[in-house]
Amino acid sequence: MPAPFASSSPDPLARLADQARREMEALAYPAAPWVEPRRAPDGTEALDCAIIGGGQYGLTIAAGLRREQVRRIAVFDMAAEGFEGPWATFARMTMLRTPKHLTGPELGLPGLGFRAWWEAQHGEAGWEAMFRIPREAWMDYLRWYRRVLELPVRNGWRLAALEPVAGGEMLRLGFATDAGPREIFVRSCVLAAGSSGAHGHPIPAAIGGGLPAGRALHANDVFDVGMLKGERVGVLGAGATAFDLSTVALQAGAASVDLCLRRESLPLNNPRRWMETAGFLGQYAELPDAIKWAYVHRLGVIGQPPPQPTYDKAMAQPGFRIQPGSPWEDVSWNGQEVVVRGAGRRFAFDRVVVATGMHATLHDMPEYAAVVAAAACWRDRYTPPEALRNARMGANPYLGRHAGFVEREPGAGPWLDRVMMVMGGAGLSLGPIAASVSGMKYVVPRVVEGVKRRLFLDQQDGDWARFCADTHAELSIGAA
Secondary structure, three states: OOOOOOOOOOOHHHHHHHHHHHHHHHOOOOOOOOOOOOEOOOOOEOEOEEEEOOOHHHHHHHHHHHHOOOOOEEEEEOOOOOOOOOOOOOOOOOEOOOOOOOOOOOOOOHHHOHHHHHHHHHHHHHHHHOOOOEHHHHHHHHHHHHHHHOOOEEEOEEEEEEEEEHHHOEEEEEEEEOOEEEEEEEOOEEEOOOOOOOOOOOOOHHHHOOOOOOOEEEOOOOOOHHHHOOOEEEEEOOOHHHHHHHHHHHHOOOOEEEEEOOOOOOOOOOOOOOOOOHHHHHHHHHOOHHHHHHHHHHHHHHOOOOOHHHHHHHHOOOOEEEEOOOOOOEEEEOOOOEEEEEOOEEEEEOEEEEOOOOOOOHHHOHHHHHHHHHEOEHHHHOOOOHHHOOHHHHOOEOEOOOOEEOEOOOOOOOOHHHEEEOOOOOHHHHOOOOOOHHHHHHHHHHHHHHHHHHHHHHOHHHHHHHHHHOOOOOOOOOOO
16 A cells, blocks of 8 residues: 655645655556557657647646556647647636636546645635636646646647558658658547637638738737727627627727627526536437537527626726627728628727637648548538538537547548547537536546557557467466
């Protein structure tokens, strides 16, 4: 039995790191190495798994694979170290929108969790006093998590190509880096590059196409809100991001912000909180396709309101106005201002901001061309009733129970189950909150098992040969 945890370090976070390592050691079984190395076409040793995206999901999947003794892994992220994901870049909320008690990154180890990290610095009273997790604190926690686990993250690497090689037994990944193009061979790959797939947030041409450069912005892009000082700002969107942007714009000195809703009223209900049960989060992926489709379609109809503190903060800002029933049907530039028309209404702004979410699909990303050419979308597998038709939902990838892609036609891409996905578009297959912290506790183990499954099946012949060749001696009986 392991000795009780003890650390002599005066630094509370160092003591917590020692505790986390001790917990990992205590729960390491089975710790025997089991994945056989494979030689890549260029003669190098292939990675067992590459993870694209070094944010909260990428780090947690890497940690989960290492705990399962999948050791030849690497995480690739285009951002600079410590700036992966939205938290220190374009996110503008003061606190996370999910309840503070959610778990996931710690993988069942209390010493790795956010709560332990927070209490090590602020005590139990500090935890009880917190309403929700501060955004900057969450990013600091992820940085600490990466350091403590010594996760192999390569920053400044942007995926440029993914294609099968070696008869589909491996993947070739091409990357753009500051040092020039690089090539890596891997046996499996997890796409965990966030809601937009790390491809930015395109502004619809109908909004930005006729405006001077910089007059149309996207709320999820990085820009200095100080540029909005003294301006009349129009924001299109009804969600939390739209409210966050409105608040910071007014705090930065914007003259006014009109938040335009395409809906006639602001959504008030959020059934996603109802979904946060062990049953729904853990077993959604097992539901029939028709039920999955119905759930996600209804969520889209209902919409999602901002958290109450986010709404209250925006409403308290002088110059903030909500304009329901105001779609942007025509956006133009008259030489002095942006003119927006829709539903019989007219607005004039100095600048407009799109805050309607992130809708990039794999079809928009050339690096995934080989996947798109062979993988099934939902429209290939399921035809909903007429009343539930939705082209955007139909374009989502149809993923297996371990988040792996599946072939559109038999034989079109037998290598596709080597590629798993937990970024935008995975929600219809894995759960409508699959790519958020809410679903991490259940989605990450699915992905880890998917990687293990592929690696294990790859070496089944070798395992059988080793099983038969080894004597497996355990008992020794001495001479009488």
